[in-house]
Amino acid sequence: MPALQPQLKNMTLEEYEALPEDSRVEIFDGIPYSMAGPADDHQTISTELVTTLNNYIKSKKGTCRVYHAPFDVKLSDIPLTIVQPDIMVICDRSKLDGKRCNGAPDFIVEIVSPGNPSDDYIRKAYYYKKYGVREYWIVDPRRKIVTVSLFEKDIVNVQYSFDSIIKVGIFEDLFLNFSDIASLLIT
Secondary structure (H helix, E strand, O other): OOEOOOOOOOOOHHHHHOOOOOOOEEEEOOEEEEOOOOOHHHHHHHHHHHHHHHHHHHHOOOOOEEEEOOOOEEEEOOOOEEEOOOEEEEOOHHHEOOOOEEOOOOEEEEEOOOOOHHHHHHHHHHHHHHOOOOEEEEEEOOOOEEEEEEHHHOEEEEEEEOOOEEEOOOOOOOEEEHHHHHOOOOO
16 A cells, blocks of 8 residues: 655645545555555455454344444544544444544454555554454455464464454354355355
8 A cells, every 4th residue: 555645744634634535545654555446355345244244243232332334433543543444343332423433443344455464464563453353354355265363362363264263252152154255156
Protein backbone atom coordinates (compact mmCIF):
# COMPACT_ATOMS: atom_id res chain seq x y z
CA MET A 1 0.00 0.00 0.00
CA PRO A 2 1.89 3.10 -1.17
CA ALA A 3 1.87 6.36 0.74
CA LEU A 4 -0.34 8.93 -0.97
CA GLN A 5 2.37 11.57 -1.12
CA PRO A 6 5.23 12.87 1.00
CA GLN A 7 3.86 14.68 4.03
CA LEU A 8 5.55 17.50 5.92
CA LYS A 9 3.34 16.86 8.93
CA ASN A 10 1.11 14.07 10.14
CA MET A 11 -2.48 14.02 8.94
CA THR A 12 -5.06 15.13 11.49
CA LEU A 13 -8.52 13.68 12.06
CA GLU A 14 -10.03 16.85 10.58
CA GLU A 15 -7.94 16.46 7.39
CA TYR A 16 -8.89 12.79 7.16
CA GLU A 17 -12.59 13.58 7.54
CA ALA A 18 -12.28 16.26 4.80
CA LEU A 19 -11.12 13.67 2.22
CA PRO A 20 -13.67 12.82 -0.50
CA GLU A 21 -16.14 10.21 0.73
CA ASP A 22 -15.08 7.67 -1.90
CA SER A 23 -11.41 7.84 -0.83
CA ARG A 24 -9.93 4.47 0.07
CA VAL A 25 -7.32 5.56 2.61
CA GLU A 26 -5.92 4.25 5.86
CA ILE A 27 -3.70 6.27 8.22
CA PHE A 28 -0.75 4.73 10.08
CA ASP A 29 1.02 7.00 12.57
CA GLY A 30 -0.33 10.06 10.75
CA ILE A 31 0.72 8.96 7.26
CA PRO A 32 -2.03 8.25 4.71
CA TYR A 33 -1.85 5.15 2.49
CA SER A 34 -4.14 4.42 -0.43
CA MET A 35 -5.93 1.07 -0.58
CA ALA A 36 -6.60 -1.13 -3.59
CA GLY A 37 -10.16 -2.08 -4.52
CA PRO A 38 -11.25 -5.64 -3.68
CA ALA A 39 -11.35 -8.41 -6.29
CA ASP A 40 -14.10 -11.00 -6.87
CA ASP A 41 -12.72 -13.71 -4.54
CA HIS A 42 -12.14 -11.07 -1.87
CA GLN A 43 -15.80 -10.02 -2.04
CA THR A 44 -17.03 -13.64 -2.01
CA ILE A 45 -15.01 -14.49 1.09
CA SER A 46 -16.05 -11.27 2.82
CA THR A 47 -19.75 -11.81 2.11
CA GLU A 48 -19.68 -15.41 3.34
CA LEU A 49 -17.81 -14.56 6.55
CA VAL A 50 -19.94 -11.51 7.38
CA THR A 51 -23.12 -13.52 6.81
CA THR A 52 -21.94 -16.42 8.97
CA LEU A 53 -20.73 -14.17 11.79
CA ASN A 54 -23.88 -12.07 11.76
CA ASN A 55 -26.19 -15.11 11.70
CA TYR A 56 -24.27 -16.66 14.61
CA ILE A 57 -24.49 -13.51 16.74
CA LYS A 58 -28.20 -13.11 16.00
CA SER A 59 -28.89 -16.78 16.80
CA LYS A 60 -27.22 -16.34 20.20
CA LYS A 61 -28.97 -13.01 20.78
CA GLY A 62 -25.48 -11.58 21.27
CA THR A 63 -24.59 -7.95 21.76
CA CYS A 64 -21.59 -7.95 19.41
CA ARG A 65 -21.92 -6.26 16.01
CA VAL A 66 -20.36 -7.24 12.67
CA TYR A 67 -19.07 -4.55 10.31
CA HIS A 68 -17.28 -4.68 6.98
CA ALA A 69 -15.20 -2.23 4.97
CA PRO A 70 -15.47 0.59 4.47
CA PHE A 71 -15.97 1.33 8.16
CA ASP A 72 -13.39 3.35 10.08
CA VAL A 73 -11.61 2.11 13.17
CA LYS A 74 -9.62 4.78 14.98
CA LEU A 75 -6.90 2.98 16.89
CA SER A 76 -5.02 6.10 18.01
CA ASP A 77 -5.53 9.86 18.11
CA ILE A 78 -1.87 10.85 18.37
CA PRO A 79 -0.37 9.93 16.04
CA LEU A 80 -3.56 9.35 14.08
CA THR A 81 -4.07 5.71 13.13
CA ILE A 82 -7.29 4.84 11.28
CA VAL A 83 -7.86 1.53 9.52
CA GLN A 84 -10.71 -0.01 7.56
CA PRO A 85 -10.55 -3.76 8.24
CA ASP A 86 -12.30 -6.00 5.75
CA ILE A 87 -14.40 -7.53 8.55
CA MET A 88 -14.62 -6.77 12.24
CA VAL A 89 -16.63 -7.81 15.27
CA ILE A 90 -17.14 -5.18 17.97
CA CYS A 91 -18.53 -6.38 21.30
CA ASP A 92 -18.08 -3.18 23.32
CA ARG A 93 -20.72 -0.91 21.80
CA SER A 94 -19.45 2.08 23.78
CA LYS A 95 -16.62 2.22 21.19
CA LEU A 96 -19.17 3.12 18.49
CA ASP A 97 -19.96 6.81 18.02
CA GLY A 98 -22.20 6.70 14.94
CA LYS A 99 -19.27 7.39 12.58
CA ARG A 100 -16.62 4.85 13.53
CA CYS A 101 -15.23 2.47 16.11
CA ASN A 102 -12.95 4.23 18.59
CA GLY A 103 -10.56 1.59 19.84
CA ALA A 104 -9.77 -1.97 18.91
CA PRO A 105 -12.47 -4.34 17.64
CA ASP A 106 -12.51 -7.75 19.31
CA PHE A 107 -12.04 -9.71 16.07
CA ILE A 108 -10.65 -8.61 12.70
CA VAL A 109 -10.40 -10.47 9.40
CA GLU A 110 -8.27 -9.10 6.58
CA ILE A 111 -8.47 -10.68 3.14
CA VAL A 112 -5.12 -10.40 1.36
CA SER A 113 -5.00 -8.38 -1.84
CA PRO A 114 -2.41 -9.59 -4.37
CA GLY A 115 -0.77 -6.16 -4.62
CA ASN A 116 0.12 -5.72 -0.94
CA PRO A 117 0.26 -8.95 1.11
CA SER A 118 2.89 -7.56 3.50
CA ASP A 119 0.41 -4.92 4.60
CA ASP A 120 -1.86 -7.53 6.23
CA TYR A 121 0.90 -9.87 7.42
CA ILE A 122 3.24 -7.24 8.86
CA ARG A 123 1.94 -3.68 9.20
CA LYS A 124 -1.65 -4.43 10.23
CA ALA A 125 -0.68 -7.38 12.44
CA TYR A 126 1.67 -5.05 14.33
CA TYR A 127 -0.93 -2.30 14.81
CA TYR A 128 -3.77 -4.69 15.66
CA LYS A 129 -1.70 -6.38 18.35
CA LYS A 130 -0.34 -3.07 19.66
CA TYR A 131 -3.79 -1.53 20.08
CA GLY A 132 -5.53 -4.53 21.66
CA VAL A 133 -7.37 -6.54 18.98
CA ARG A 134 -8.12 -9.87 20.64
CA GLU A 135 -8.17 -12.05 17.52
CA TYR A 136 -6.86 -11.44 13.99
CA TRP A 137 -7.31 -13.63 10.92
CA ILE A 138 -5.54 -13.16 7.59
CA VAL A 139 -7.33 -14.93 4.75
CA ASP A 140 -5.07 -15.42 1.73
CA PRO A 141 -7.09 -16.56 -1.33
CA ARG A 142 -4.03 -16.93 -3.55
CA ARG A 143 -2.18 -19.22 -1.11
CA LYS A 144 -5.45 -20.74 0.20
CA ILE A 145 -4.31 -20.25 3.79
CA VAL A 146 -5.92 -18.67 6.86
CA THR A 147 -3.45 -17.34 9.44
CA VAL A 148 -4.96 -16.99 12.92
CA SER A 149 -3.53 -14.93 15.78
CA LEU A 150 -5.12 -14.91 19.22
CA PHE A 151 -3.26 -11.89 20.56
CA GLU A 152 -4.87 -11.98 24.00
CA LYS A 153 -3.47 -15.54 24.45
CA ASP A 154 -0.09 -14.81 22.79
CA ILE A 155 -0.84 -17.34 20.05
CA VAL A 156 0.29 -15.95 16.71
CA ASN A 157 0.41 -17.07 13.09
CA VAL A 158 -1.26 -20.47 13.30
CA GLN A 159 -1.93 -21.48 9.69
CA TYR A 160 -4.87 -23.46 8.35
CA SER A 161 -5.59 -24.59 4.80
CA PHE A 162 -8.83 -23.72 3.03
CA ASP A 163 -10.13 -27.24 3.70
CA SER A 164 -10.10 -26.60 7.47
CA ILE A 165 -12.81 -25.95 10.01
CA ILE A 166 -11.52 -23.13 12.23
CA LYS A 167 -12.81 -22.10 15.65
CA VAL A 168 -13.43 -18.40 16.21
CA GLY A 169 -11.64 -17.80 19.52
CA ILE A 170 -13.78 -14.93 20.80
CA PHE A 171 -16.90 -17.11 20.67
CA GLU A 172 -17.55 -20.28 22.62
CA ASP A 173 -18.95 -22.46 19.85
CA LEU A 174 -18.47 -20.86 16.43
CA PHE A 175 -16.55 -22.83 13.82
CA LEU A 176 -16.05 -21.63 10.23
CA ASN A 177 -15.79 -24.23 7.47
CA PHE A 178 -13.42 -22.81 4.88
CA SER A 179 -13.98 -25.64 2.41
CA ASP A 180 -17.54 -24.34 1.99
CA ILE A 181 -16.19 -20.86 1.22
CA ALA A 182 -13.38 -22.16 -1.01
CA SER A 183 -15.90 -24.02 -3.17
CA LEU A 184 -17.41 -20.63 -4.15
CA LEU A 185 -14.16 -19.04 -5.32
CA ILE A 186 -13.32 -18.42 -8.96
CA THR A 187 -9.57 -19.03 -8.70
